[in-house]
Amino acid sequence: MGIRDERKAATLRGIRAAALDLLEEQGFDAVTAGRIARRVGISERTIFRYVPSLEAAMLPAEGEFSQAIMACEIPSGADGAGVLRVLLGACREILLHEVGGNEFRRVSRLMAVEPRLLLVATRQEQELVAAVTEYLVGRGLLPRMEALLVGETLATAWRVTWQCFGAEERAGRPADPLELFDRVVASLAALVGEPSE
Template sequence: MGKRDDHKAATRRQIQQATLDLLETAGVESTTVASIAERAGVSERTFFRYYDSKESAAVPGQGELLDALLSRELVPGASPAEILRELIDACRQQFAYEVEQVQFKRISRLLLREPRLLQAVSRQEMHLVDAVSSALTERAALTRMQAQLAAELIACTWRVAWQCFAREESAGRTSNPADLFEQAVQGLSVITAPEAFGR
């Protein structure tokens, strides 16, 4: 990473930190982009260079996941199963990166408390599925239906792992999000095994 990338990453973290601080104390309704920008020490214009809303600043993971999925190189002529495995691996790497960040526990608690954040996450997920399925179709890697299914499976695996973590956290149980992600991937492979479809 160069100086410019380091500065961007630091600004992004600063904005997210300020967003989480304000959402935890004031809630989604009372928190404004102006108050986040002021707390982060940036202008509103700078805020919007990094995030399109206060919700996306609080829960940036899916945007970063989308970037990771769209930039993943796929082997020409790979089978649908190989493509899905490659995309799940990109998802795994992004998940591990998020787990390294200390904010994920704060985000999980906020998601349980703030329904509006859950709505934002749902919108981000729909966007992710559309963008990934479109990219896979445009690359001629998969048929339109296969691309849609692959994108949905990736989004679902990501969501289920984080939901399981949030449930464990709210019940006061210690869990490792990366382990939960691997359990979700394992569950997916069991459920989607050929014998599940009876043909």
């Protein structure tokens, strides 16, 4: 990574950190472009070169989540289950990266006390489901219904992992988000296993 790329990455981290700091310190309404810009030492317009919206600054992993899903190498001829397995693997990798950055815990705590942040996450989830569906249909990988089910399943696995993690954190119990994600995926598999005759 060159000096310019390092500066860009540092500015993006600064924008995200400032948004979360403001959210923690003063609440949802305090997260404005002006306040973020002052904390980071950049212009308000510069913020939107790094993030598409203030909501994206508050929930940093969501945009990366969508990009990583779209970048997955899906083997040709994969059926819906195969596509879902590949995309769930990508979700796990994103989670691993996010937990390493420690924003997962911070955002999870904030969602528990700031209901509007949960609404932002829900809206972003809907956008993700739509994007995944269109991507899978557009590439001819799956018919629309299966593609929609894959998108909804990804969003559900992600959301339930966050919810379980938040519940454990609030209860003061140590929790490993990766282990929770693996349990969510295993539970999904058990729930939709072959019906008995």
